[in-house]
Amino acid sequence: MASLKCTKCGASVEFDTGDKFVKCSYCSSQIFIDRSGAGFYYALPFAMNENDVVGVFRRWAGGSTRAKDLDKLAQISSVKKQYFPVYLFKRDVNGAEQVFVEPAGSTTLPGLHSLKVPGGDLKVFDDKFDTAGAEMIKPDIEMAPYLSKLPGTAKEQALVYFPIWKIDYVFEQKAYVVVVSATSGEVFSGEFPGRSSGAYMAVAGIGFVAFLVEGLLAIGSPVVAGVLMAATIAAVFIAANYVARRM
Numbered sequence: 001m002a003s004l005k006c007t008k009c010g011a012s013v014e015f016d017t018g019d020k021f022v023k024c025s026y027c028s029s030q031i032f033i034d035r036s037g038a039g040f041y042y043a044l045p046f047a048m049n050e051n052d053v054v055g056v057f058r059r060w061a062g063g064s065t066r067a068k069d070l071d072k073l074a075q076i077s078s079v080k081k082q083y084f085p086v087y088l089f090k091r092d093v094n095g096a097e098q099v100f101v102e103p104a105g106s107t108t109l110p111g112l113h114s115l116k117v118p119g120g121d122l123k124v125f126d127d128k129f130d131t132a133g134a135e136m137i138k139p140d141i142e143m144a145p146y147l148s149k150l151p152g153t154a155k156e157q158a159l160v161y162f163p164i165w166k167i168d169y170v171f172e173q174k175a176y177v178v179v180v181s182a183t184s185g186e187v188f189s190g191e192f193p194g195r196s197s198g199a200y201m202a203v204a205g206i207g208f209v210a211f212l213v214e215g216l217l218a219i220g221s222p223v224v225a226g227v228l229m230a231a232t233i234a235a236v237f238i239a240a241n242y243v244a245r246r247m
């Protein structure tokens, strides 16, 4: 057994050396233990409910780089409310305070390496904190390796439960996942069904070559070239329209 001082009430708290987390028996604060010392647990409240987040997803899916009609055709297979653990580091870098956020849980989900923690909304995570039915993802990454890599000197570090919505969806028999920050509504996505730009490039390329040839022709016979150019413009317009509708 070893002991540390509770960061909130100052009471002496005993823990096993293998423990990563301990609860103060006097004030019930959760304290995490690391080779670098002890710190607080915080959590951010969910600012978005399931309906909000499905709406955010549909708007994202309707974006111009997404596959045609993805907003209507994506079939949502699950929407999960989760608390994902991140480390929050406050560092003194050449006299200025900088904040760094790094994942405290191992994950393959997109975006969890670039979360932004709004400092003002942090709530102390203790027995009284309402997790609002969210699944708690356990921290399984040590803090120490991050500390040695970050610039500047340590001012403060904490573990923060970050609220996310994980949306699984299927499009054309393939499964995809996005993560939505429940504090900002920011959407994080890895691979997603994209719109093919190849067809547009082909239309533009053929149109360009036709104009080049017609331009040369215009030196000898401007009237014929003019008619052909008008026909090319119409053809490019129709082809681009077709691509936009069907592809």
Ligand SMILES: [Zn+2]
Pocket: 006, 007, 008, 009, 010, 011, 024, 025, 026, 027, 028, 029
């Ligand atoms: Zn305490």
